[in-house]
Amino acid sequence: MTTVPTVTLNNGVEIPQLGFGVFQVPDAETTAAVTEALRAGYRSVDTAAIYGNEAGTGKALADSGIAREDLFVTTKLWNADQGHDATLRAFDASLAALGLDYVDLYLIHWPTPARDLYRESWKAIERLVADGRVRAAGVSNFQPDHLRRLTDGASIVPAVNQIELHPGLQQAELRALHAELGIATEAWSPLAQGAVLKDEAIVTIAGRHGKSPAQVVLRWHLQLGNVVIPKSVTPQRIRENLDVFDFTLSEEEMAAIAALDRGLRTGPDPDTLN
Structure with a gap:
């Protein structure tokens, strides 16, 4: 079983560098998918209130037999629940759906x-951290100004x-600000929903390494x-996505992929979504 390296966050908490996402997975299918991921060696699972699959995720975690301290669980506050008191209520609902005493992120x-409520929400999340119900607090889709x-x-x-x-969509400015502020960069849609997998440079590199x-x-x-x-x-892709620790891309190969940046956004614009 693959052991995934960790990244140490700015508060000393360690997050597995490669985790398992459940975006757009129906709740009825989530338990089986997360169970398969845990069997393959994933220990980090990322869900969200709006996904509607926190309960399915929690069932897989509970049934896995894996010690809670060996799991890393992320969930997210939805837009309609922003605001100080609403955030606390939403967090309670997420925790109950997951069947957990705390979340890791x-x-x-x-x-x-x-809506201009994210600072109020952040104050509530700071309280959750102080209370030990959240091990690490973060954000998603925040631009530099935010x-x-x-x-x-x-x-x-x-x-x-x-x-x-x-x-x-390589987000160089945002990643530079993360480095300045000590914020870890976490990538969602890391494969651009498949849109970059036919790029000639990536296909050529894959053939060179015998990888997909x-x-x-x-x-x-x-x-x-x-x-x-x-x-x-x-199941095959779940395992394949974890099988990425036995090869290294050269500087030239990294540069070839860096040249593919073209502002290709597959999801909403964070400046306009409300």
Whole structure:
């Protein structure tokens, strides 16, 4: 079984660098998918309130027989639940659905700047950290301006910003700010929903290493230092996505992938989604 390396967050908590995402997986199918992932060796699982599959995720975790301290569980606060008191209520609901006493990482899912409630939500999450119900606090889809405003006067700097990131959308400015502030970069849609897997450079590199294009892209993420959460419900792909620790991309290969950046956003724009 593969042992996944960890990234140490700014509060000393360690997160597995490669985890398992369950976005768009129906709750009825989530238990089987997460169970397969845990059997393959994943120990980090990323869900969210809006996914509607926290209960299925929690059942797989409970049935796995794996000690709670060996698991890393992430969930997220949905936009409609932002605000101080609403955040606390939403967190309670997520924790109950998961069947857990605490989560390892709790994220504000989107900044929703027009609603201007993310700073209130962050104060509530700081309280959850102080109470020991959240081990690490973070955000998702925050742009540089959102991060600067959030951290101004905050008692906790986000440990993670989970953003859309893949060879077609490399987010150099945002990753540089993360490095400056001590925030770990976590990539959702790390394969651009498959849109980058036919790029000639990636296909060529995959052939050279005897790996799939998806494995090459995941390896690229890891070598950049990103935390990455690929998603699949297919057992073979779940295992394949984890089989990325036995090869290394050269500097030339990393540069070839870096040249693929083209502003390819597959999800919403964080500045306009509310």
